[in-house]
Each structure stands twice: as structure tokens, then as C-alpha cells.
Amino acid sequence: MPWPAGAAGLDAPARLRHLVAGALRTGRPLAVWREPGAAQPQLLAARSLEDTYTGLPPALDDRAPAGFAYFPFRDSDHNPALFLPADVHYDLARPEAVTVAPAARELVPNLAAWLALPTPATLGWHYSAQPLPHAATEAEYRALVRRGVAAIEAREVVKVVSSRAARRPLPPGFDPLAAFNELSEKYPRAFVSLVSVPGVGTWLGASPEVLAEVTADGQFHTMALAGTQPLVPGVPPQAAIWRQKEIEEQALVARYIVSCFKQLRLREYHETGPRTVAAGELLHLRTDFEVDLKNVPSPASLGTDMLRLLHPTSAVGGMPKTAAMAFLQQHEGYDRAYYSGFLGPVNVEAPGVARLFVNLRCLQLRATEAILYAGTGLTVDSEPEREWQETEMKMKTVAAVLN
Numbered sequence: 001m002p003w004p005a006g007a008a009g010l011d012a013p014a015r016l017r018h019l020v021a022g023a024l025r026t027g028r029p030l031a032v033w034r035e036p037g038a039a040q041p042q043l044l045a046a047r048s049l050e051d052t053y054t055g056l057p058p059a060l061d062d063r064a065p066a067g068f069a070y071f072p073f074r075d076s077d078h079n080p081a082l083f084l085p086a087d088v089h090y091d092l093a094r095p096e097a098v099t100v101a102p103a104a105r106e107l108v109p110n111l112a113a114w115l116a117l118p119t120p121a122t123l124g125w126h127y128s129a130q131p132l133p134h135a136a137t138e139a140e141y142r143a144l145v146r147r148g149v150a151a152i153e154a155r156e157v158v159k160v161v162s163s164r165a166a167r168r169p170l171p172p173g174f175d176p177l178a179a180f181n182e183l184s185e186k187y188p189r190a191f192v193s194l195v196s197v198p199g200v201g202t203w204l205g206a207s208p209e210v211l212a213e214v215t216a217d218g219q220f221h222t223m224a225l226a227g228t229q230p231l232v233p234g235v236p237p238q239a240a241i242w243r244q245k246e247i248e249e250q251a252l253v254a255r256y257i258v259s260c261f262k263q264l265r266l267r268e269y270h271e272t273g274p275r276t277v278a279a280g281e282l283l284h285l286r287t288d289f290e291v292d293l294k295n296v297p298s299p300a301s302l303g304t305d306m307l308r309l310l311h312p313t314s315a316v317g318g319m320p321k322t323a324a325m326a327f328l329q330q331h332e333g334y335d336r337a338y339y340s341g342f343l344g345p346v347n348v349e350a351p352g353v354a355r356l357f358v359n360l361r362c363l364q365l366r367a368t369e370a371i372l373y374a375g376t377g378l379t380v381d382s383e384p385e386r387e388w389q390e391t392e393m394k395m396k397t398v399a400a401v402l403n
Contacts, residue, residue: 012040012095014119017177019043019090019098021119024126029084029197031068032177033345034184035355036191040092041184044068044348046084047104049198057311058083060214060303062352066101069356070195070343073312073336074325078130082197086348125176127366128201133334135371136164140333141391142384145376147331152380159252160318160327163375164391165334168402170369176204179401186400187280191357193343203338205362206398208279209315211342212307214354220291220303224254224274226315226377227285228390237276240283245381250274250285252379256314257289264305268295280361280397307356316340316358316375337364339373361397372399 016032023030023045029052034041044067046052058069066086072079087104100107136144141164148160180194183206190206213221227246231237254274261269273287293299317340318324344356364371374394376387 012092013181015095016041016043016090016092017123018119019045019088020177021123022113022117023088024124024196025117025120027198029082029126029200030195031070031084031343032180032194033068034180034192036189038093041180041192042092042345042348043088043090044084044086044345045088047087047107052082052084057081057304057307058346058354058356059300060212060307060346060354061300062347063300064347066345066347066351068195068343068345068348070197070200070338070341071311072338072341073316079335079337080200082200083346084197089348123175123177125202125365126196126198126200128337128364129199130201130335130337132167132366133165133337133371135167136333138388140164141388144331144333145378145382145384145387148327148378149380149382151327152378157323157327158319159249159314159377159379160324161314161316161340161375161377162328162332162387163316163336163340163373165339166372166374166395168363168370168372168399170365171402174402176202176365179204182401183398187397190279190361191344191355193357193359193362195343200338202365203359203362204365204398204401205359206280207343207357207360207362208277208284209358209360211310211313211344211356211358212303212354213356214293214303214352216350216353218293218299218352220293220299220306222257222289222306222310224250224257224287224289224315225277225284226250226253228376228393229283230393231278231281231283237278237283240276242276242285243381245379246285247274248379248381249377250287252319253313253315253377254287256319257287257310260306260309261289261291263309264302266291266296266302268292282393282397303354311342312340313358315377316360318377336373338362339364340375361394363398370399370402
């Protein structure tokens, strides 16, 4: 049911901030996101953490609940897989009204109260109570890369994706919602997100990578995105020259997606690429895969089954999946939490429409500092110094809002 957006005299961005303040003030989980190419962001708030779904992947079909998926790299008690129901939804492209789900009608009086209160200057974001992750030094990360290459040479894994965390102080008066707007302007082709959940914390990101997408016309889309080099000003992406290491890294990810199709006995798909694409100040190699769900016997199960097979993708974990995950568990030295998990809206825009992205180029907010994350795909040709520099480049994407 629609509810007037209220707060006369406020423009749409101010109304968004007003709703965010009300959700945070009452301890509710929320997600704000702006889809690639979209002009305006959207807000979703759930009634409470107890009303969220946990553990199971979201169902990618038109009969499933509407909500926002927020899944970790590994599911655990302190990093639960979350699906926030769309109890309250506000789209700045349609700023006149807030939508309240039928199951959440009891929120209407509360919503009216939120809109009647003044917006505080400082918003009370949710922070994680988990210990801060270890931030690897350059020497430690180089040693991890050498161990990964040795595991590949010993044929324990075909590929492994190493990663690290880094800690940066927050500038005085840092405003996460303003930082979200800044990322949206800076990276118009990224999926920009700001998620704040009690106990889980607050995460901000600008991801370039689709994990699984189901469109209104019944197309399933995923991509293989790997290989990284800096974007050189004035040089078009199509002029980029790739080393054998990056070509091989991207091909492994593409082959993994094809193997997932084969596991589901899916033979009819369209593959495009690889091609060079820009993501902020970086270039990547990308191959797109599309399946026409109208030609699939069980389209509802295909999307969910593919999601289960894809996550975590070989672009963030490695392959074979079990061996690569075991290597990371033993050697990576910290908990990735929601970095390299996935996130995005399901059935919010319309029944049967979902857009899920890998949670890359992201940071976790604490009271006085930000925790940044980045990783690199290792092959037998990986060089420790280059891999460290690649993580530095990737962290700059989201760290721009900390300057």
C-alpha cells in the first residue's frame, strides 16, 4: 500500500535521509542502493532483524518474497546470510509515496511518526561488534601469494583468489549517506550500496560484477569478470593489452560458469566476450552469459540452482571450489565477512526481476575507521609485488570517499 512520503517541503533526497534516520532510530535493518545506469537510488527497510530470512539463497522467481539479499562469503553465526523483506520501500524515481507491504501494515503509524520527526544532523548507523579483522602487511600478503602459487604448482588447486583487509581512519564528520551519493556520481555503471543491519554493521560499496540477474523479459544473465589493469587516461579500453596471466585468469572463471551450466544440463546459452570493460579507474576482462528462461523447462529452479552453484564464484574463491576454499580457510588469516559475498534486490522492481551483485570494491564502517577489502586471482604466473599493487588499485575505488 502506498503511503504519502510526507515531510512537506523536503525534496526527494531529503525524504530519503528522513526515512533512513527513522529506520536507524528504531533499530531496523535497511539497504539503500542505486542500480547501474539508474538516475535515482532506492531504500528498503525491514520491520526488524527477527523478520529477516536467513540461511537460504533467495528464490529467483516471481512467486518469491520481495526483498534485499545480503550474503557473506561464508555463512556463519556472526556473518549470517540475510534476506531483508521489503516491508518499507521508497524509490526516488517515484518520490511522492512510500510503499508499505501488506504484511507490515502495523508499521504505518510508526512511519507517520518517523516522517513527523526532524532529521538529526548525525545518523546512528549500526556497527558490528565482531573483532576487527587482521590487516595484512605487504610482506604478509606477498607470502600468501607465494603460498597460493606453490599450491597451484603442486596441483592442489587450479586457481585461488587471495585477499586482504586494510584499515583507514574516517575523516571528521564522515557521513555514510553522503559517501553513498558520492560513489553513485563517481561510478555510474556500478551497483552502489549502503547496507546497515543491527549486529552485522554498516557496509558501503560500488560493485562492477553481476552474479545473477533475471530481467523482466525472462533473461538470466551472469558474467565472468577477472583480470585487472589501470585505466590510462585518454586510451580507450579496447586498446588495452593483456598479459597471459590475466587472460588465463579470466578464462578459468568463464570455464567455471560453463561447468555450472553443464551440471544443470543446460546447453542453450549465449556467450559474448571476452571484452575489455572499464570499472572506475580500472579495466577488466569480461564475458557475458545469457539464458532465455522461456526455453528452460523449470525456469524458477534454474536461477536459484545457478545461484547456489555460482556462489562463491571462482573469481572470488578459486577452483576447484572445495580445495580453494580450504586453502583460504587455512592461509588467508582473516574473516572476509560480507566482502566477496553477494547482494541486491529480488522482486522489488517487479515480480520475477532480480539483480544480484558480487560484493566487491566495498568497505565496512566502524565508529572511527573503515575496513577496506580487495583480492587478486592467482595463477602459476602471479608475481607477489604485482598482486599487492593490484589490491592497492582496487581499494582506491571505494577509498575515494575517505579523502
